[in-house]
Amino acid sequence: xxxxxxxxxxxxxxxxxxxxxxxxxxxxxxxxxxxxxxxxxxxxxxxxxxxxxxxxxxxxxxxxxxxxxxxxxxxxxxxxxxxxxxxxxxxxxxxxxxxxxxxxxxxxxxxxxxxxxxxxxxxxxxxxxxxxxxxxxxxxxxxxxxxxxxxxxxxxxxxxxxxxxxxxxxxxxxxxxxxxxxxxxxxxxxxxxxxxxxxxxxxxxxxxxxxxxxxxxxxxxxxxx
Numbered sequence: 001x002x003x004x005x006x007x008x009x010x011x012x013x014x015x016x017x018x019x020x021x022x023x024x025x026x027x028x029x030x031x032x033x034x035x036x037x038x039x040x041x042x043x044x045x046x047x048x049x050x051x052x053x054x055x056x057x058x059x060x061x062x063x064x065x066x067x068x069x070x071x072x073x074x075x076x077x078x079x080x081x082x083x084x085x086x087x088x089x090x091x092x093x094x095x096x097x098x099x100x101x102x103x104x105x106x107x108x109x110x111x112x113x114x115x116x117x118x119x120x121x122x123x124x125x126x127x128x129x130x131x132x133x134x135x136x137x138x139x140x141x142x143x144x145x146x147x148x149x150x151x152x153x154x155x156x157x158x159x160x161x162x163x164x165x166x167x168x169x170x171x172x173x174x175x176x177x178x179x180x181x182x183x184x185x186x187x188x189x190x191x192x193x194x195x196x197x198x199x200x201x202x203x204x205x206x207x208x209x210x211x212x213x214x215x216x217x218x219x220x221x222x223x224x225x
Contacts, residue, residue, distance in 0.1 A: 054221060054222040054223075054224065055137070055219050055220070055221055055222075056070075056126065056127060056133065056219055056220040056221075057069050057070070057217070057218075057219045058070055058071060058120070058122065058127050058200070058218045058219055058220065059071070059074075059120070059215075059217065059218045060216070060217045060218075060219075061098075061099040061100055061101070061215075061216060061217070064092070064099065065092065066090075066092070066101075068120055068218075070122075070125050070126055070127060071120055071121060071122045071125045071127060072120065072121050072122075072125075073120075074090060074101055074118055074119070074120050075090070075118075075119055075120075076088060076089065076090040076103075076116070076117070076118065076119075077116075077117040077118075077119045077201070078105075078113075078115070078116045078117070079108075079112075079113035079114055079115050079116070080113075081159055082112065082113065082159055082160070083111050083112060083113065084108065084110070084111055084112060084113015084114060084115070085108045085110045085111050085113050086105065086106065086107045086108045086113050086114065086115060086116050087105050087106055087108075087116070088103065088104060088105020088106070088107075088116030088204070088211065089103075089104055089105060090102070090103055090118050091104070093214060095141050095173075095214045095216075096141070096172075096173060098139075098141075098173060098214075098216050099216070100141065100214040100215055100216040101118060101214065101215040102212075102213075102214050102215075103116065103117075103118045103202060103204065103211060103212075103213045103214075103215065104210075104211060104212050104213075105204070105210075105211050106208075106209075106210055106211070107204050107205065107206075107207065107208055107209055107210075107211055108208055109207070109208050114205055114206055114207070114208075115203055115204060115205035115206070116203070116204050116205075116211055117150070117201045117202065117203040117204075117205075118201065118202045118203075118213075118215060119199055119200070119201040120199065120200050120201070120218070121198065121199050122197050122198065122199065122200055123154075123197070123198040123199070127197060127200075127220060128195075128196065128197050128198070129194070129195050129196075129197070130180070130194045130195075130197055130220050131194040131195045132222065133180075133194075133220040133221060133222045134179055134180065134221060134222055134223045135177055135178050135179035135180050135181075135182075135220075135221055136149060136177075136178045136180075136200070136218065136219070136220060136221070137175065137176070137177050137178075137217070137218070137219045137220070137221045138167070138175070138176040138177075138178070138202075138215070138217065138218055139173060139174070139175050139176075139215075139216040139217035140167075140169045140173070140174060140176060140202075140213060140214060140215055140216065141169065141171070141172060141173050141174070141213070141214040141216065142168070142169020142170060142171065142212065142213050142214070143169070143171055143210070143211075143212040143213070144168070144169070144170055144171050145168070145169065145204070145209060145211070145212075145213075146166055146167070146168050146169075147166070147167060147168075147169055147202060147203060147204055147205075147211075147213055148164050148165065148166050148167075148201075148202075148203040148204075148205050148206075149164070149165050149166075149167065149178055149200070149201070149202060149203070150162040150163065150164050150199075150200070150201040150203050151163040151164075151183060151192065151197060151199070151200060151201075152197075152198050152199040152201070153192065153193050153196045153197055153198055154193070154196040154198060155188065155190045155193055155196070156188060156198070158187070160186070160187055161185075161186060161187050161188045162185075162186050162188075162201070163183040163184065163185050163186070163188075163192045164183060164184060164185075164186050165178045165182045165183045165184075169213055173216065177221060180192065180194060200218065202215055
């Protein structure tokens with residue numbers, strides 16, 4: 001039998017032979033594509049799970065009231081507890097189609113005052129032990145002013161004591177990450193104990209100004225290794 005140049009019988013150049021060869025190739029490609037998609041789906045699922053584990057939502061306003069997701073209810077605290085004259089309110093709102101808590105008011109330095117605060121007690125909740133996380137994540141909408149985030153622990157006894165970090169809230173929704181390494185103690189000598197958090201506060205403080213801060217989300221975050 002005469003062989004072709006490639007060493008295959010001449011009848012393999014027939015249409016049926018070519019179709020069979022093409023089907024084999026297509027089936028092989030199909031298997032490779034399916035295998036690739038399976039690996040991709042598995043990887044995406046793993047990443048999604050990792051992301052879910054790296055964030056502990058404390059509040060994302062899903063409740064539709066003053067109640068947080070895993071802690072108690074938000075409440076308003078002003079310098080009136082120390083004789084100050086600042087005035088403010090904490091209300092439910094929707095800003096740019098996003099539900100939020102709205103902290104508004106006028107901070108006054110008169111009579112040794114100087115702050116208004118949206119406070120959330122987290123003692124006896126999953127957020128009380130933040131030692132496995134790297135910091136706090138906020139989604140906020142502000143008025144281009146600087147605000148503070150204050151932490152109180154079981155070591156804090158006096159009203160003016162706390163662990164503090166600052167951030168600027170621009171006029172638009174933004175995500176702010178505050179690493180625990182940026183928090184400094186105010187009038188307290190003890191180191192921040194992340195295993196015993198008791199309260200988290202969003203605070204307008206330190207100068208006379210009009211506060212206007214919307215809080216859309218509060219969470220603990222863990223950096224990827």
